[in-house]
Amino acid sequence: MSDVSFQELKPPPRILLGPGPSNISPRVQMAMTQPMLGHMDPYFTTIVADAVKLLRFLFRTENEITFPISATGMAGMDASFNNFLESGDVVVIGVNGFFGERMVDIASRCGAEVVRLDVEWGRIVESEAIEAALKSRKRVKLLALVHAETSTGVLQPLAEASRLAKQYGALLLVDAVTSLGGHELAVDDWGIDICYSGSQKCIGCPPGLSPFTASKAAQDILERRASKTPTFALDISMLARYWVPRDSRFYHHTVPICMLYALHEALVQIVEEGLEARIQRHLRHGTALQAGLEAMGLTLHAQAGHRLSTLTTVGIPSGVDDLRVRQRLLNEFGIEIGGGLGSLKGQVWRVGLMGYSSTAENVLLFLSVLEKLLVEEGHSLLAGAGVVAAVQRLR
Numbered sequence: 001m002s003d004v005s006f007q008e009l010k011p012p013p014r015i016l017l018g019p020g021p022s023n024i025s026p027r028v029q030m031a032m033t034q035p036m037l038g039h040m041d042p043y044f045t046t047i048v049a050d051a052v053k054l055l056r057f058l059f060r061t062e063n064e065i066t067f068p069i070s071a072t073g074m075a076g077m078d079a080s081f082n083n084f085l086e087s088g089d090v091v092v093i094g095v096n097g098f099f100g101e102r103m104v105d106i107a108s109r110c111g112a113e114v115v116r117l118d119v120e121w122g123r124i125v126e127s128e129a130i131e132a133a134l135k136s137r138k139r140v141k142l143l144a145l146v147h148a149e150t151s152t153g154v155l156q157p158l159a160e161a162s163r164l165a166k167q168y169g170a171l172l173l174v175d176a177v178t179s180l181g182g183h184e185l186a187v188d189d190w191g192i193d194i195c196y197s198g199s200q201k202c203i204g205c206p207p208g209l210s211p212f213t214a215s216k217a218a219q220d221i222l223e224r225r226a227s228k229t230p231t232f233a234l235d236i237s238m239l240a241r242y243w244v245p246r247d248s249r250f251y252h253h254t255v256p257i258c259m260l261y262a263l264h265e266a267l268v269q270i271v272e273e274g275l276e277a278r279i280q281r282h283l284r285h286g287t288a289l290q291a292g293l294e295a296m297g298l299t300l301h302a303q304a305g306h307r308l309s310t311l312t313t314v315g316i317p318s319g320v321d322d323l324r325v326r327q328r329l330l331n332e333f334g335i336e337i338g339g340g341l342g343s344l345k346g347q348v349w350r351v352g353l354m355g356y357s358s359t360a361e362n363v364l365l366f367l368s369v370l371e372k373l374l375v376e377e378g379h380s381l382l383a384g385a386g387v388v389a390a391v392q393r394l395r
């Protein structure tokens with residue numbers, strides 16, 4: 001017997017109100033315990049075909065290329081740039097937060113010429129700036145925007161951006177990691193060409209899959225590439241031959257069976273709830289949380305009128321210890337929230353209300369616990385004001 005030490009696997013129960021993952025429903029949890037099957041098993045491939053149909057429903061698209069990539073949201077981002085860009089292509093990227101910055105990094109690695117559209121973190125990228133950037137080069141191949149900036153809590157409007165992309169002959173690429181399944185998103189109606197998300201946020205599944213879709217125009221680009229897609233694991237044309245085959249299913253990699261069970265169950269639950277009802281649920285709870293925080297005298301970071309309901313950024317009052325509050329939330333109350341990312345580190349907290357975690361109970365619990373902790377930090381506020389405002393909003 002070797003002396004390797006280990007502990008019993010016994011994760012503590014948590015209320016996940018951070019930027020993701022969010023809690024999963026008991027049904028999704030149970031789905032993952034179903035028997036293992038081979039990825040070419042005829043029963044399993046019916047689950048795959050269902051998952052593709054359900055993802056088309058969720059993305060609101062008819063795109064043939066629609067499937068989950070077997071990795072997290074970052075793989076969706078990597079796949080989106082690596083497949084559709086080639087060296088020397090021009091891409092305009094809205095950078096109003098941490099994830100826009102990551103897009104720039106990835107696009108640069110593809111050898112593309114990146115036109116950055118820098119905006120103060122917490123504000124949207126305005127249409128005028130988008131148009132100026134699209135005009136600034138002879139031929140822009142992609143316009144890339146983050147729909148829901150998880151670092152700032154901002155919801156980027158897409159309708160005008162899409163119109164401009166079409167006008168200047170660029171494809172529109174959208175990161176919907178923190179919006180798909182929680183905010184309105186209509187890939188076909190809004191003219192989005194390339195879109196990816198993550199399973200672990202508003203979809204209500206564990207982390208590990210990145211739902212992906214690409215339009216016919218984007219698909220044509222894949223067929224016209226001068227060079228091979230530089231990544232084998234994320235080669236969309238090859239992946240399509242497993243997920244959405246035109247003839248026989250092609251082995252590319254062994255897909256994560258239990259994750260597919262979980263995704264299937266989570267998507268079925270979304271259909272049962274209804275997409276519109278689900279979006280309204282996220283809106284109701286997000287706005288109640290925001291009303292409560294403001295009633296407590298706290299400042300919301302994201303631009304008014306463009307706030308996510310799935311993720312709220314709130315300023316940390318001066319004199320309050322960021323880390324101590326988050327640690328107490330976790331250790332004493334089992335509640336996880338997120339700290340600030342990048343330049344917002346130490347400035348804001350990020351409170352997610354996504355998927356199964358988006359409940360009225362979680363809103364009220366979080367507000368009352370936060371009030372207690374802030375008072376104990378020496379911050380004065382009107383007792384009970386947050387919960388009262390949230391209850392009013394929930395009604």
Ligand SMILES: Cc1ncc(COP(=O)(O)O)c(C=O)c1O
Binds near residue numbers: 072074099
């Ligand atoms: C907007 C956005 N894009 C991309 C990602 C990357 O996703 P993942 O962490 O699942 O790889 C995240 C993760 O939080 C995100 O919020």
